[in-house]
Amino acid sequence: MSGGVFRHRPNCLSTEKDIKAFPHAREFHTIFDPTIMSPITNARHVFKEIPQALPVPGKHTAHDTSKTIDLENVALRGGFLVKTIVLSIDPYMRLKLRDPSIKSYSVAYTLGEPLDGHGIAKVLRSENAAYKEGDYIYGIMPHEQYWVGTDPSQFSVVKNDLNLPWSVYVGVMGMPGQTAYVGWREFSHAKKGETVFITTAAGAVGSFVVQLAKVQGLKVIASSGSDDKVAYTRELGADVAFNYKNESTREVLEREGPIDIYWDNVGGEVLDLALEFANVHARFIECGMASSYNEAGETYRLKNLFHFISKQISLNGFIVYDLFGKHSDAFYDEVPRLIKERKLKYQECVTRGLESAPQGLRDVSDGSNTGKVIIAVADE
Ligand SMILES: NC(=O)c1ccc[n+]([C@@H]2O[C@H](COP(=O)([O-])OP(=O)(O)OC[C@H]3O[C@@H](n4cnc5c(N)ncnc54)[C@H](OP(=O)(O)O)[C@@H]3O)[C@@H](O)[C@H]2O)c1
Structure with a gap:
């Protein structure tokens, strides 16, 4: 008593x-x-309203503190209770803020419920043999401070033997880094002396691709949306770095092309230009179409499609998850070491607290982000 x-x-x-x-x-x-223990607030980043254009923080997605959780007593039912440590904010998440009747490769978020995305979480309690208290797990998780998981097959335990910051596991060593690595290995067929054009070249994916191309001795044309980003791509080794908002992409490609490889992160008009200035047997790596993610209704229609035939261009669209298994051993052999030895550069834009997630999503959607957007939700 x-x-x-x-x-x-x-x-x-x-x-x-x-x-x-x-x-x-x-x-x-x-x-x-x-x-x-008393129940404590369990903050969430929730989907509130379908945006027709750019997502507005607080309106379309918002920080919500209406839920509580009792960490000692919440029922696990054979599952595991975790605390979210870091979350990744990625451009594809904007595509999930849609009406669920619109079909796509990814499942739409549910109105009123938390968004989800890649993250690292720490196991606080477990009734599942797959995890023990103190383990760190990686996978797609809800944007919630604490949550109870039931399916360990959706996550992997991260040992972090190299003692890297957790942010790295959702950035350069997580899904975006994996995307650059597998897309380049699978589809570039790069040869020394060739020319590659890379869009959103300062971003999480693009900045990795710039470095992969330079290692193989290619001439890199890097386009990005601010002078800071241009300076960063130069630091990474880009031979021609330009701000597409101030300088005409057409004029740059006319002067510096033709291109042998196009790494496409934007689609739309720039893809059309890349077709116009492509070499015979060029390889197009279709990774993203950021120029259309915020557009409702009909998107840009390509005019130069016939070049696929006349120039015998190969078109390679891909989703990282399907390809990663094939390249994962090589990735884990090479990339952690390059990061540890500081031979692979990366830039992160880390903000503290789940309350910064709605703004993070806005930033990655309108290009205000410089570097990989990561939310540090909690300390270890
Ligand atoms: N296929 C896959 O499996 C896969 C996996 C991961 C990512 N991706 C795609 O890869 C691309 C890059 O992803 P990331 O994580 O590295 O993001 P990121 O490049 O760090 O951020 C997104 C960038 O897109 C650009 N952007 C935003 N709105 C734009 C618009 N209207 N027109 C042109 N560019 C716009 C901005 O860069 P600027 O300021 O330079 O314009 C912004 O910084 C995205 O398209 C993403 O969807 C694909």
């Missing part, structure tokens, strides 16, 4: 006013058990 302190628990009274209104309330003091 412990006296004195009144703890707030569900269905209990917690204020002096409540106690006065309910004369027997003081009896609750006598059953205080210091091992019973």
